Amino acid sequence: MQTPDTPDPLARDCALIVLPTYNERESLESVVVDVLSCAPEADILIIDDASPDGTGRIADALAAADARVTVLHRSGKLGLGTAYIAGFHVALERGYGYVVEMDSDGSHQPAALPALLAAAREGAGLVIGTRWMPGGEIVNWPRYRRLISRGGTAFARRALRSQLRDLTSGFRVLSRETIELLELGSIDSEGYAFQVETAWRIERLGCTVAEVPITFVERTSGRSKMSVRIMREAFVNVLRWGRELRRAGPTRSAASPGNPEPAAIKRAR
Numbered sequence: 001m002q003t004p005d006t007p008d009p010l011a012r013d014c015a016l017i018v019l020p021t022y023n024e025r026e027s028l029e030s031v032v033v034d035v036l037s038c039a040p041e042a043d044i045l046i047i048d049d050a051s052p053d054g055t056g057r058i059a060d061a062l063a064a065a066d067a068r069v070t071v072l073h074r075s076g077k078l079g080l081g082t083a084y085i086a087g088f089h090v091a092l093e094r095g096y097g098y099v100v101e102m103d104s105d106g107s108h109q110p111a112a113l114p115a116l117l118a119a120a121r122e123g124a125g126l127v128i129g130t131r132w133m134p135g136g137e138i139v140n141w142p143r144y145r146r147l148i149s150r151g152g153t154a155f156a157r158r159a160l161r162s163q164l165r166d167l168t169s170g171f172r173v174l175s176r177e178t179i180e181l182l183e184l185g186s187i188d189s190e191g192y193a194f195q196v197e198t199a200w201r202i203e204r205l206g207c208t209v210a211e212v213p214i215t216f217v218e219r220t221s222g223r224s225k226m227s228v229r230i231m232r233e234a235f236v237n238v239l240r241w242g243r244e245l246r247r248a249g250p251t252r253s254a255a256s257p258g259n260p261e262p263a264a265i266k267r268a269r
Helices: 028-038 055-065 080-094 110-121 143-160 176-181 193-204 228-248
Strands: 015-021 043-048 069-073 098-101 126-130 137-139 172-175 209-213 215-217 265-267
Touching: 015 028, 015 055, 015 080, 015 110, 028 043, 028 055, 028 110, 043 055, 043 080, 055 069, 069 080, 080 098, 080 176, 080 193, 098 110, 098 176, 110 126, 110 172, 110 209, 126 193, 143 193, 143 228, 172 176, 172 193, 193 209, 193 228
Parallel strands: 015 043, 015 098, 043 069, 126 209, 137 215, 209 265
Antiparallel strands: 098 172, 126 172
16 A cells, blocks of 8 residues: 555646544545545545544545555644645655645535636646635534634635635645645644635735635534634734734735735636
8 A cells, every 4th residue: 555655756637635534433434435436536645633533443444445545644633734734745745736625524525626626727726615605605504603704704804915705715726836835834823724824825925716616514423623722723813914914014915025926816607
């Protein structure tokens, strides 16, 4: 079986789908089966944070049954952001052209993968599966969750001067070139703020960002990982990044100093 750090020279145009897991034994197998059915040309990397419910053993069994699946076991619950950064490093080492970020609880529908990957292969450096645009939908969320999500996105957009409609979406595709620009060692968000931080950085770099509508379905098993600590981290970090923007002055470009053109935003119709 191929290990996570085995280089694959044939993978340059292929995608690595990264599935962070912590206590997802009830959903993981069905998610992996559906992903491989909808994106048979892609590979999957499961990153398990020593789940006490046995998710890691299920991941190992899935990897033993299909060479497209590999597993990275970590020593404990180290956070969503660090899991994705670990996945990015694996993808770069193995030569993948694209990385997909995707939840392992069934909330993100694998049927959307072809559209997301197609947008990436058409040249977008970042493709965001967007809930808050025409064609996007959320299923089975209570009103308070919608308010938190919409309010958090509106707050982040305003503070960071972002044009992106769904900064907090966790269903997205990044190109290899975009990941190489991100300076992974400087990303300090551990929880869901990671999604905001990386999207905002990519937008400021002037990369092309595509937004594709998705349907988000609330998990039917297991427990949400959202917590007060995670929400606090996002709020504090967005405030800090916003202050950095204001200190930079009103005339500073939305892009990085090395790339003076602002990001191009493409929205699927």
